[in-house]
Every structure is written in structure tokens, then in C-alpha cells.
Amino acid sequence: MFSLATDAAPGRSNEDFVLATTDLAVVVDGAGPGDDCAHGVSWYARQLAAQTMSALIAEPDLSLADGLARGIHAVARLHIYSCNLSSAETPRASVGILRIGTESVDTLTLGGCTVVVDTDAGPQITSDHRAGAPAAASDPKIVASGALCNSYPYTWVRRAAVLSDGASWLVDQASGYDWPLYLDLLDQHGPAGLIQHVRSVEDSDPTGTQYHRAELQDDASIAHAVLTGRSHRSTGPDSPLDLSRTES
Numbered sequence: 001m002f003s004l005a006t007d008a009a010p011g012r013s014n015e016d017f018v019l020a021t022t023d024l025a026v027v028v029d030g031a032g033p034g035d036d037c038a039h040g041v042s043w044y045a046r047q048l049a050a051q052t053m054s055a056l057i058a059e060p061d062l063s064l065a066d067g068l069a070r071g072i073h074a075v076a077r078l079h080i081y082s083c084n085l086s087s088a089e090t091p092r093a094s095v096g097i098l099r100i101g102t103e104s105v106d107t108l109t110l111g112g113c114t115v116v117v118d119t120d121a122g123p124q125i126t127s128d129h130r131a132g133a134p135a136a137a138s139d140p141k142i143v144a145s146g147a148l149c150n151s152y153p154y155t156w157v158r159r160a161a162v163l164s165d166g167a168s169w170l171v172d173q174a175s176g177y178d179w180p181l182y183l184d185l186l187d188q189h190g191p192a193g194l195i196q197h198v199r200s201v202e203d204s205d206p207t208g209t210q211y212h213r214a215e216l217q218d219d220a221s222i223a224h225a226v227l228t229g230r231s232h233r234s235t236g237p238d239s240p241l242d243l244s245r246t247e248s
């Protein structure tokens, strides 16, 4: 089960979009001027989340990379005749996807979204914070060359989340928190409560002198997987690298 929250940067329209089923979450962080698209960045983010989700629901065995590639292709088809998709000004987006399967937990990021999967071996991060990291736009081939994908045995996983960079910066840009503590806060306060906390930190440091960050305030989104029926560290083997499946 996922719980979700998204919050626009104060005074702006939200260019993030988050969507989930019980076992699949997609977070899209739209960007760019979007000047050569009549629909705009928020439309692009919503459509990319919806079309990617649709592809992955229709074929549950599809890889996350193929699902995202189909999503990008489907969105391009929606406005290829009305907008200049080859323009550098076309909307683009970072994407994070998390799928809780019965055998494995799969992650994908393209660009600055973060997927964190907490395991008995500690938090495992799928993220690409390189300057100039690739982003989704209108060419599905970017997924093959630019997306980062990981997969973890289901029995390893204690908790997991997808975050746009407006929600993860406190850990991965400012080093204000480490992931275990941040995930504890997420467990305690939920996605909306954690984003509220991020906003209060931003308000306390409006110039970014104490907590360095790329944007002083950005749209923030979190999809939090609540893995019910499994208690922490209860899956048996002493070695966190033991991949053998145990009954829970």
C-alpha cells in the first residue's frame, strides 16, 4: 500500500505529479520552460505519470524501463501534431518508479527523483544527481541510455519510498539527515507530515546558508510504501546478504 503527498513550491503551480496503485508508484517532477508546448509542464507531468502507469498496469511483467519508454512515447503521440517536440523548450521531467512485486521490489529513476529501498543491509538508493542528468522529454530512447534500474528480493525489503528532489534535498543535497533517520520521520509523520517538515526547514533557512540546496523551494512529492504484515528485521537469516526466501 502506498500513501502519497505532493506540495507545490509556495506561489507556483505544481509541476510534480504522483500516482499509485496498491503496489506501484510513479513520481514525475516536471521541468523546463515548456514554451513550445501549448499544454505546459504540469500537463506533461500528469500525462507522463498516467501513461506510464497505464502501460505498467496493462502488462504487469513489463520492465519499469519499458513501461516508462511506452509512457514517453504515448505522451509524445498526444501532442506531436500540435507542439514542437524537437524544441529544447519542450517540457521534460525526472521520473521515479517503485514496484512492490511478490518476488522482487523494482526501482527506476531517470534524473533527479530518488527511490530509496530500506533493506536489512541498509538503505539502497536509486538516484541520478549528476549535473545535466538525463530527463524524459519526447524521445523514449532516453530510457535505455539514461535510466537507472535496480531490483531487490522482496524478503529483503523493510520499507521504501519515491521522492522528487524537492522532498529529498534535505538528505542528498544538504546532508541535514541520513536516510535511516529520514525514513523514520516518514514512518512517523507520513508523506504530508514530512513535506511539512521540509517546508519548515526551508522557512527557517530562507537563503540556504545553513542547508545548501539547488532550489530554495521546489515542488515536493513523496510516495511511501507501507509494507504491511512484515515486522522489521524479522525475515530470519543473520546475514543480510542471504537471499534465501523465508516464510513471514
Ligand SMILES: [Zn+2]
Residues within 6 Å of the ligand: 036, 037, 038, 039, 040, 079, 082, 083
Ligand atoms: Zn504540447
